[in-house]
Amino acid sequence: MGVDVKGKQMTNPITHDRLHYEDLELGQTIPLGPRTVSKADIIEFATEFDPFPFHLDEKAAKASLLGGLAASGWQTGALSLRMLVDGFLSRIASMGGLGFTDLKWKRPLMKGDTLSGTATVTSLRRSAGHPNMGILTIAFDMRNQKGQQVMTLNLANLVEVRHPAMLEEAAQ
Amino acid sequence: MTRWFEEVEIDKPFDLGSHTFNEDEIIRFGTLYDPQYFHVDREAAKHSHFGGIVASGWHTVSVGHRLMVDRLEAEEEIVRQEGGEPGVSGPSPGVNRMDFKAPVRPGDTVRYALTVTGKRQSNSIPGWGLLFNLLEAHNQNGELVYSADLVGFSKLRDYKMPLKTKALMALATMLVLSKLVRR
Numbered sequence: 001m002g003v004d005v006k007g008k009q010m011t012n013p014i015t016h017d018r019l020h021y022e023d024l025e026l027g028q029t030i031p032l033g034p035r036t037v038s039k040a041d042i043i044e045f046a047t048e049f050d051p052f053p054f055h056l057d058e059k060a061a062k063a064s065l066l067g068g069l070a071a072s073g074w075q076t077g078a079l080s081l082r083m084l085v086d087g088f089l090s091r092i093a094s095m096g097g098l099g100f101t102d103l104k105w106k107r108p109l110m111k112g113d114t115l116s117g118t119a120t121v122t123s124l125r126r127s128a129g130h131p132n133m134g135i136l137t138i139a140f141d142m143r144n145q146k147g148q149q150v151m152t153l154n155l156a157n158l159v160e161v162r163h164p165a166m167l168e169e170a171a172q
Numbered sequence: 173m174t175r176w177f178e179e180v181e182i183d184k185p186f187d188l189g190s191h192t193f194n195e196d197e198i199i200r201f202g203t204l205y206d207p208q209y210f211h212v213d214r215e216a217a218k219h220s221h222f223g224g225i226v227a228s229g230w231h232t233v234s235v236g237h238r239l240m241v242d243r244l245e246a247e248e249e250i251v252r253q254e255g256g257e258p259g260v261s262g263p264s265p266g267v268n269r270m271d272f273k274a275p276v277r278p279g280d281t282v283r284y285a286l287t288v289t290g291k292r293q294s295n296s297i298p299g300w301g302l303l304f305n306l307l308e309a310h311n312q313n314g315e316l317v318y319s320a321d322l323v324g325f326s327k328l329r330d331y332k333m334p335l336k337t338k339a340l341m342a343l344a345t346m347l348v349l350s351k352l353v354r355r
């Protein structure tokens with residue numbers, strides 16, 4: 001969001017109608033997925049980003065710690081992110097990710113597995129340096145079709161504040 | 173790593189090489205995995221606080237991972253050519269911290285470096301060690317693009333399995349095999 005010469009906040013026409021910081025609720029949960037991952041999906045991602053033999057070749061995968069053809073952990077994360085964009089980030093005035101903490105690959109996502117899960121808003125706070133930005137933390141809990149946990153992570157994402165001045169006044 | 177756990181050096185930065193991001197690949201990755209308007213729509217992205225298209229952080233990180241795999245495999249080849257036996261790396265249990273510091277724009281060249289900052293033997297998987305890695309990426313202007321703490325598995329070269337573990341492993345293998353046979 002820019003500021004014009006008079007110091008007035010300019011509205012972003014793309015995110016204008018979306019949910020802003022003020023509209024979000026602590027504890028709200030977004031369902032993610034499902035998405036079934038095929039052998040072709042796994043090999044396609046691994047060929048480009050994670051070409052270790054245990055993500056490309058079934059025989060090598062069986063001999064590895066993974067015990068069979070499994071998706072790259074980065075693919076599990078990318079697929080989860082896509083689910084969050086579809087279910088949530090494309091409906092809010094997102095300003096991009098700040099990073100994440102505690103990404104844990106609990107168990108491999110194997111060929112033919114179906115990934116689904118939830119994302120929960122676990123914290124909401126204003127940015128200290130940027131009055132027009134809020135920071136939300138989103139906890140991912142991703143599971144396979146047996147309900148077993150595959151991946152967890154806490155994402156920090158920026159969201160526009162609709163009325164920074166009003167929030168400041170209310171806080172005084 | 174291409175080295176065995178015992179031989180991994182601490183606090184020695186390892187250059188993973190660089191990658192120049194073009195707009196097409198930024199949009200392609202964004203369309204598949206992170207279709208927010210500032211990753212996929214050139215016109216709409218101008219209204220964002222980035223002022224234009226930027227790569228998904230997940231894309232920047234995935235490319236860094238690719239460069240690491242390539243670099244490790246190239247190192248392995250060198251070890252083999254010198255008549256040695258390369259070490260074995262395993263899957264990663266996770267990433268403790270990932271901070272995206274600066275956006276990556278079309279045309280930016282990002283250079284990645286890996287530093288092992290600590291290591292210890294695994295408590296859960298006999299014969300393997302854990303490596304604590306710091307991954308850092310900088311753009312052509314020397315700005316930090318991201319910084320991350322990753323954990324990786326690395327195999328021990330000299331591991332004598334305790335007799336008790338050996339017996340348990342044999343038992344587990346037998347159980348698995350008998351299940352397979354029944355199928």
